[in-house]
Amino acid sequence: MVLNNFFDKFIFTSQLKFKDYNFFVLDIPFVIVPVDMLQGFSAMDVPEVNKAVYYAFKSSTQSLLIPKFKAGATKPKFLELSQAFFAASGWGLMHNVEVDEVNHRAIVTLSYSPIARSLQGKVHHPVDHYTRAVIAAVFSEYFETPVEAVESECLALHPGDCSFVIKPLNEFDFTKEETQRQLSLDAP
Numbered sequence: 001m002v003l004n005n006f007f008d009k010f011i012f013t014s015q016l017k018f019k020d021y022n023f024f025v026l027d028i029p030f031v032i033v034p035v036d037m038l039q040g041f042s043a044m045d046v047p048e049v050n051k052a053v054y055y056a057f058k059s060s061t062q063s064l065l066i067p068k069f070k071a072g073a074t075k076p077k078f079l080e081l082s083q084a085f086f087a088a089s090g091w092g093l094m095h096n097v098e099v100d101e102v103n104h105r106a107i108v109t110l111s112y113s114p115i116a117r118s119l120q121g122k123v124h125h126p127v128d129h130y131t132r133a134v135i136a137a138v139f140s141e142y143f144e145t146p147v148e149a150v151e152s153e154c155l156a157l158h159p160g161d162c163s164f165v166i167k168p169l170n171e172f173d174f175t176k177e178e179t180q181r182q183l184s185l186d187a188p
Contacts, residue, residue, distance in 0.1 A: 006088030028068050035114045042115045042127040047181040050129050057133035066141050082138045104143040106166040113162050116155035126151035139166045150182050
């Protein structure tokens with residue numbers, strides 16, 4: 001094993017490359033970023049900034065990454081591959097606790113979130129804005145309808161896994177403070 005079981009397959013088949021000082025997996029460019037560099041935005045206790053990060057990441061994941069990544073995979077295979085790529089890239093290990101395809105809802109937990117782990121005891125609100133954006137984008141593709149994600153439990157705030165509630169925007173309760181902090185009623 002050179003890197004991990006997921007990326008070793010790409011290395012072995014020459015689909016993981018370092019060219020012109022950039023990494024590529026299946027011709028998708030990526031960078032290795034120290035978690036310390038991501039902490040600033042993640043720890044920021046400014047809901048409007050956190051929402052802007054969330055919606056920007058969700059939009060670019062949906063419009064730029066998923067079309068390259070999906071490549072004709074079946075829905076279950078796409079979800080499995082997305083979560084394996086996410087885990088192999090060091091973002092943590094996702095578990096689908098509950099997936100309701102009919103009503104476009106899911107509950108996902110994330111073990112070993114590197115950002116939440118690095119901010120344990122240093123913040124007062126959930127911090128995985130990048131992660132929930134990617135989860136919302138992946139499940140929007142999977143459900144074939146727009147959904148959003150709210151982080152309901154966060155390792156930065158308590159021991160254990162991070163938890164995300166995924167469902168259509170109009171089903172979130174905007175009387176709850178955490179929903180207001182993480183989502184906009186007039187989502188882009």
